[in-house]
Amino acid sequence: MIGGFLGAGKTTSVAALAEHLSATGRKVGLITNDQGRELVDTAMLRSKGFATEEIPGGCFCCRFNSLVDAAGRLTESTRPDVFIAEPVGSCTDLVATVTYPLRRIYGDEFSIAPLSVLVDPVRAARVFGLSEGGQFSEKVIYIYRKQLEEADLIVINKTDLLEPNTLAALQAKLAEEFPNAEVLQISARTGEGLETWFTRITDAEQIARNVMEVDYEVYAEGEALLGWLNATVQLAGTEEFEARPVLQQLAGTMQTHLSEQGAEIAHLKMTLSPDTGLGGDVAIINLVRNDFVPELSADLDAPIESGQLIINLRAEGDPETLCAAVETALATAPAGLAATLDHLEHFRPGKPEPTHRVTDLA
Template sequence: MIGGFLGAGKTTSMLRAAAWFTSRGLRVGLVTNDQAGGLVDTALARAHNLAVEEIAGGCFCCRFTSLVEAASRLEKESAPEILLAEPVGSCTDLVATVSLPLERIYGDRFTVAPLSVVVDPLRAMRVLGIGGVGGFSANVTYIYRKQLEEAEIIVINKCDLVSEAQRAALRTGLAAEFPGARLIEGSARDGTGLDPWFEALLADSSAATAIDDIDYDRYADGESLLGWLNAEVRLGVPGGVEWDGNARLVDILASIRAAVERSGHEIAHLKATLSVEGDAFELAAANLVRTDAGPELSHRLADPLDAGRLLINLRAEADPAVLESALRSALDALGDELPAEIVHCEHFRPGRPVPTHRLTGLAGRA
């Protein structure tokens, strides 16, 4: 599993890992996961022509049977040798609720690799009190720290965005607080520094210990503070005036960011894809990972388009109604020049996690 908090770069890391394994002749399958359907992550995986299954409606811990069923479907359809699974970014206690059950119940089918947790260095520095201001409330931060506590490998992602001094301070802080984890630094965006991580995933098996002292009341409260929004929007008119999809995508995300900022809330992750109508493989993708950060394009459309399908996934420590209002405000700002129709929109707070299984002890042992 490739875990980590919202906005850490898990999906980019997973796609980079899939490309690395594929380049070495290994068949790869992906499992994406969210509290609701309509995932940007799944759209990106399909655009990369990867075999992927999506599990919606709860994290792997609460949808454990669905995870096993998804793996079975992938086995039948594409016979992957490597399964990469990305849990919900607000989920923790994965060793006890996913890794150990997989090993002890389905050990004849799966060898579980070390649990990896990807971190955004700027957000990690804020959580550890190393630098930066702003951030999440105590119980949301509690989830973040518990993710790091159970990690076997902590991947410091986006190292190209911070100075060497900041990286050194973060390494020192992580090593002091989470001495059991191996630290790997790199950038999923360009792939630098990540080969040792991919090699460890391929060669090693999990030996993690389940968290003993996790407080599910604090965990549930932290998740309940996060607002969730998944939406699908039709933009433009087939056969109508063409427009620059890359620029429009950035404008929409910037407008949503500004609306959330005006409401005084912290964005955990805002990501979106804009695909050509009728062609899911031709798309633009953009995201931002903090309220004080602007949107960045990771995938670009080659040509202007007349109509497209916009998928938006927004996570923030805010009332879900605030997120819906921010989306509608951004779409209204497009005006008559670019018609926008919301096809589907879900906005809610996650419910209390209720794992299917919770086993304790050391991974790799009965």
């Protein structure tokens, strides 16, 4: 499993790992996960040609049987050598509720790799007091820290975002705070450090150790502070339009609205794919902090007349505030562009209720 808080770059890293494994001749099956449905992550991974199953409606710990079923479907369809699962970014206690149950119940069928937990270095530097900037509240940070506490590998992603001195201080701080984990540095975008990380994952199995204690009341309260929004929108222009400026304007409008309302963005992800053309053609934009610039990681090959927009927005704030931000952005879309809302859900995650919780493998 490749875990980590919202905005850590998990999906980009999962794709890089999948491409690496495929290049070495191993078939890969991917499993994405979310509290809602209509995931940007699933669309992005499928656009790259990977067999991908999506588990909506709750985290892996609460949808354990669905996780096993998804692995079964992938086995029937593509017979992968390796499964890569990406849990919800607000989920923790994965060792006790996912990997240990898998090992106890399905130990003859699965070999479990060390648990990697990715971190966005700017967010992590703020959490651990190494830099200033927008921050989550205490109970949300409780989840953030618990994710790191259970990690076998803490993987600092996006290493190009910090100055070398701050990056070194962050690595030292993480090693001090979480001595059971090995701390690595990577950039999923540039490829820096990936080989070392891939080797750690593929050449070892997860070592059994005592699971951490989790206060599920605080955990639930922390998740409930996060607003969740998924939407699918049909965009149609009176003439052909470019994906880049449209996505940038939509993201910028949402960013401004949320900042004005005091909602701290955890992750805004949007994809835009043409209604006609190759299935792998998709534009992707991300925003992971209020004071960050929306970043286009992929663009369409050519202008389009119409397309499907998928919006995944997570922020510490009221779901109605998130909904208003999206509605404002769509209402002020570029001239000549009509936006038709096909699907919208906005909510706060419910209290996690794991299917299993195994505290040891004896």
